[in-house]
Amino acid sequence: MQNRHTSNVVNIPTQVKNRNLVELRRRQIIDAAVTLFIEKGFHKTTTRQIARASGLSIGSLYEYIESKEDVLYLVCDAIHAEIEHGVNEALQRTGKGRNSLAEVIREYFLVCHRMNDHILLIYQETQSLPPQWRNKVLENEVRITGIFMQVLAKLSDNGELPALQEKFIELVAHNITVLGHMWTFRRWYLARHYRIEDYIQMQSDFILGICNAGTL
């Protein structure tokens, strides 16, 4: 678990020795690429555009990465780090009491709302990653879902939720994760019919419905 708030990338080779410089330049690259990828997609963005927007020459860009896919991995990883950071921070703030689940859901959905384009990007481009890095990105997803699992398990243990089978808790955690994402990948419809606050309210009712029902 450790400190995951900063990027956990250590395995992309670089020609440059100075670690601080590598971190600085890669941050430039990520910031430039994320905008371009959101705008035109990974495949329609060229390495030259990434270099230009990063303030590097094409030659320098390739001192910090080995391939265009490397940039995509850096971007995906940075996005997940930011989401996880946002959720963990919310977790600190929210109380431990009865309604902590609703609070966590609310904060998480607001993170999704804020990171709309970024989450969409991950849905669209994860499959463009080489298998090894795709797996790393999927691990990130699992870890974020795991946060909700822990919250649910604690409430269930405390008797503040009906006792639920572990498998069911696991699935509800995935549902929460995905219903947050849904606000981004169905935004073309939802944002025309709901405000984010209404969306959060209704989805909380939906999710908590099962818990109150106690049918399992």
Next chain:
Amino acid sequence: MQNRHTSNVVNIPTQVKNRNLVELRRRQIIDAAVTLFIEKGFHKTTTRQIARASGLSIGSLYEYIESKEDVLYLVCDAIHAEIEHGVNEALQRTGKGRNSLAEVIREYFLVCHRMNDHILLIYQETQSLPPQWRNKVLENEVRITGIFMQVLAKLSDNGELPALQEKFIELVAHNITVLGHMWTFRRWYLARHYRIEDYIQMQSDFILGICNAGTL
């Protein structure tokens, strides 16, 4: 609503006069392209590969389409037609009674299970479509979600579900749609931990929980 079971594509220009031939060749193109796109993605599939797998020359391919994006649109539309067909057929079979919602959910989730790769493809490549066709594809999504809305609305009117606000019914219909998709785009995790039958059972409990709870 008319007959949506066959493709509703009429607007892609072709050089070929014979309408039957156009339909035949486009079916070849779709069948070839869907396999290639699933395997390597839209951008990494070349038009030559599509032509070869369709049994056409590259020149002939371009008699039936105007651009590579046309092929993607044909593919997305064909996939949605098949999904909608599957759901509508299930709707015919299921009774009108108490448990029709659970039955429809079950059949829809089985369609998602069967069309796993196809649904994933739509999630990944819809954004690669020119805006006009992307909108058409999104309309397809809305229409499929609309089927669930109707089922929910009928049950709510009949008093077989608690009376729910229309906005809430609409949202639940989207949730059903997306929780079916979730089986495909989280398959890398879910299929390792659940069998499809367990997934359907638990998600039905989850979805119906809100209805039984009657908290709204």
Next chain:
DNA sequence: ATTATCTATAGATCTATAGATAATGC
């Protein structure tokens, strides 16, 4: 004569690197 199909290729990219140049530190 018209329609459908094919081959050959124009024209336009795009990724990644080689080799030269500038900046830094001993």
Next chain:
DNA sequence: ATTATCTATAGATCTATAGATAATGC
């Protein structure tokens, strides 16, 4: 001397079309 950066380009594609050829129907 070492490290970081740049310019110029090799090499490899890939989409889409022009123009030639074959098949069909009057």
